[in-house]
Amino acid sequence: MPETDLRIVPLSQLAGNSDWRLTLAHDRREQFLIWVTRGQGRLLLNGQRRGVGTHNAIVVPADHLFSLDMGRQGVGQAVIIPEGCQVLFPQMPRLLRIREVSAMSELTVLMEAATREQAAARPLTAQAMEAHGALISVWLQRQMALEEHMPEKRNAAARLCAAYCGRITAHFRETMTMADHAAALGVTPTHLTRACKAATGRTAADLLTERVLYEARSLLTGTRAPAQDIARHLGFGSAAYFTRFIQHHTQATPTALRRAGAQAPELA
Structure with missing residues (x-):
């Protein structure tokens, strides 16, 4: 199926068979729904860390910072x-803990029907998949409207962390430090760090570092762009500094990471 069409993939495929593709804080251009069918883990979404378990539905809009660590035992599917x-799925990031058996069964049936359609690859498959996606969206909207799934009121730390996460997704390619973001948010770096640590278990610097590292690894393993061009693209002052950054966080050189990944088109 073309990459522009709605599709359903196993959770393992969403990770690209590389844990860092889900466990590092990052954002994506597509929106998606993750339906967890087995296992427990931790989710970072909307500036908060939450526990995730079986029969949880995770709504991740485009350009929202998130990470998901389900370990080796986690199983699920993602609608991309x-x-x-x-x-269009709801544009509010949400974690829904589905407890009603009928609701679980309804989503499972919808996902299975869409998966069968996708596998059949018949004429008009794209239109059929969009119709299945629309039904899944209706299911989501009905669940989100229930009182039991109303979003909890966030405290000041979570609100500040969410605002910071929004700035990360918008500016991570620029030469902005965590302190620069804190100043833009009208708080001290210490206050921002404490808020992020309380809300996510990660420091403010950790969140920014993870987003840059995710992009660096994606470009190294998914493009043929020279490391120095990637370094420049991500706001590093030099290729040497970029190499030290990669080695510090992955214990491997950019060349080694690239060798381990697939080659793809040049960086635009």
Whole structure:
């Protein structure tokens, strides 16, 4: 199926068979729904860390910082809605803990029907997948409207961390430090760090570092762009500084990471 079409993939495929593709804080251009069918883990979304378990539905809008660590035992599926797809999921990041058996069964049936359609690859598959996606979106909206799934009121730390996460997704390619972001938010670096630590278990610097590291690893393993161009693209002052950054956080050189990954088109 074209990458512009709605599709359903196993959770393992969403991770690209590389744990860091889910466990590092990052954002994506597509929106998606993750339906966890087995296992427990931890989710970072909307500036908060939450526990995740079986029969949890996770709504991740495009350009929202998140990470998910389900370990080796986690199993689930993801409905991916790329840019340009006509189906729209709710644009509010949410974690829904589904407790009603009928609701679990309804989503499972919808996902299975869409998966069968996708596998059949018949004429008009794209249109059929969008129709299945629309039904899944209706299911989501109905669940989110229930009183039991109303979002909890966030404290000041969580609100500040969410605002900071929004700034990370918008500016991580620029030469802005955590202190620069704190100043833009009108708080001290110490206050921002404490808020992020309380809300996510990560420091403010950790969140920014993870987003840059995710992009660096993605470009090294998914493009043929020279490391120095990637370094420049991500706001590093030099290729040497970029190499030290990669080695410090991965214990491997950019060349070694690239060798371990697939080659793809040049960086635009």
